[in-house]
Amino acid sequence: MTVARSPLARRIALTSAVILAAVSVLVLLAVWSVLNSVASSSISVDPSDATSSSPEVVEATYQLASGAVTNIMLLTGTALLAVAALGSFISYWAAKVSLRRVAEVSAHTRRISASTLDERLNLTGPPDEIKELADTIDNTLSALDEAFAQQERFAANASHELRTPLAVLRTSIESLSRVNNEAAGEDLARAERSTARMETVLDSLILLAQTKQLPADRRFPIDLSASMRIAYEDFAEDFVAQKIDVSISIKEDVNTTGDQTLVLQAIHNLLANAQRYTPSGGRAQIVVDTEGDDAVVVVTNTGRRLEPSEAVRLAEPFNRGENSRQNHIPGTGLGLSIVNSIAVQHGGALTILANPEGGLTATIRLPRTASGAGDRLPGPGVPSRA
8 A cells, every 4th residue: 555645754754864964963073073183183393304394384284184174074974964864765764664554554444334343454564563553453343343243133132022022912902992991991092002102112223223334235226305205295294284384395316325214214204303393383394405425305394492402412312302291292202313323324414403593404414326216216114203
């Protein structure tokens, strides 16, 4: 792998250059001191030899010695400069080669997501600190993968263990409700509603437990425009009955890929949230559009004023806002949590904003794909009202 940029390698090379330059200066000073000392001690005046000790001879000797010192200093300085430059380059190259393995670790780690926790770095090379770092990351990924697997096994086992007794209980209640007993009729109806609610909560929790991104074999073309029209048909009469003014803006041919049933469930939950929490005579706006590389679904509704922090927490499981229970609004508090989970599974995101005039704006952003869903669109399942 080629490292396009390596600021750490540059810092190492710069540090090496500074150190080598400082050492070179010290070496030059030492050489200059030694040469001056040698040159001074070699020039002596002998009184018995006037000819050789004349000022002219002494001056010529001094000039010769000074020239030799200067030449030696220039040669030494050039050699030291070359050594410093070569040392800095070697330091940069050696650091870049060593850090190339760090870049491999970083690139591979960035590619790992919740859906690919079974991948490992398996870095080869000498048993140095970088290899130890990669092995530590592999061990951490193994622990995370096991934790996710345990969560999925728990969800599957809980689903299996709870669905059967709930089905039996519901069948028994329905059988008893056929008996003409007015005294027990109200209790049986309440028990039946509670059983249905538990089944809904169970289905919602199973959906919420699916935290991994969808694998490629579960991704199919999805026409979000058609999905919104399908989902809206389930709520059209409810909006009319509550006298909610709904404006719809659906751009044609807005596409993504994924599980049609899950995406339809997410859209269904957004509409259910708007229908439940918009007061009679309020307004709702439904938009399906594109923004850059994103396919966008926006559902806005009027209602009570919320703090921005409260609106963000609505994506948490079982969080229905501060006053929902006092207002006796039905629901499990899992609807928007499921929307958020489904969006993440499809490589997208859910944002929830509190409108200044009251109510919410919920936006799903999914990766946009080219058109062409057509008849290949898998048939949607039946969404549940979480």
